[in-house]
Amino acid sequence: MGFVSILGFAHQLIEARLKPGEAAIDATAGNGVDTVFLARQVGAEGCVYAFDIQESALASTAARCAREVPDRQVELLHRSHAEMAAAIPEHWHGRIAAVTFNLGYLPGHDHSTITLPDSTLQALDSAAKLLRRGGVITIVVYSGHPGGETEAAAVDRWAAGLPQDGYQAMTYRFVNQRNHPPYVIAVEKR
Numbered sequence: 001m002g003f004v005s006i007l008g009f010a011h012q013l014i015e016a017r018l019k020p021g022e023a024a025i026d027a028t029a030g031n032g033v034d035t036v037f038l039a040r041q042v043g044a045e046g047c048v049y050a051f052d053i054q055e056s057a058l059a060s061t062a063a064r065c066a067r068e069v070p071d072r073q074v075e076l077l078h079r080s081h082a083e084m085a086a087a088i089p090e091h092w093h094g095r096i097a098a099v100t101f102n103l104g105y106l107p108g109h110d111h112s113t114i115t116l117p118d119s120t121l122q123a124l125d126s127a128a129k130l131l132r133r134g135g136v137i138t139i140v141v142y143s144g145h146p147g148g149e150t151e152a153a154a155v156d157r158w159a160a161g162l163p164q165d166g167y168q169a170m171t172y173r174f175v176n177q178r179n180h181p182p183y184v185i186a187v188e189k190r
């Protein structure tokens, strides 16, 4: 039967927590796979905020949302996820149920546009504050591209340094795959 895939595992963690009517954030919209997944979970009453710094990625996410979840409230934000705290309306602060990150570059688009440690860590700090209790952050981490290993190490350290009384942090990874397989870091707010 095989183990659950990396993305499937991240989605399972979110499915168990994100409820209709809630708000969620896709920190790296790309082609919108996670955005649509989150939009399905929150239903027509909830909302999703999706960030990307590439216009072509947001266009792709917009097209996917129009096709797959036309009735959902999805706000596309053409700005860095480092600005997450300022970009998310105040009334959702402390009430966000899920934040997804999918690091690295977007296949089929500009491969030189990658997530970077400084902005990623800034966004993760904001995400941890924006979450409600029981809310979850999932981070799919890639280390195979130039710069990926440095970012992965920074994110590992960030997660390991979270105070135990405020957060639970874990990893899900395959340990015998070739070529730097991606892995998930997940954080739940207590």
Ligand SMILES: C[S@@+](CC[C@H](N)C(=O)[O-])C[C@H]1O[C@@H](n2cnc3c(N)ncnc32)[C@H](O)[C@@H]1O
Binding pocket: 027, 028, 029, 030, 031, 032, 033, 034, 035, 051, 052, 053, 054, 057, 079, 080, 081, 082, 102, 103, 104, 105, 106, 107, 113, 114, 115, 116, 119, 120
């Ligand atoms: C691996 S892709 C995401 C894939 C996406 N989850 C999907 O379903 O297709 C990473 C995305 O992060 C975006 N990105 C890079 N730096 C960013 C930043 N500082 N803020 C927001 N998005 C960023 C890239 O433009 C790229 O589209």
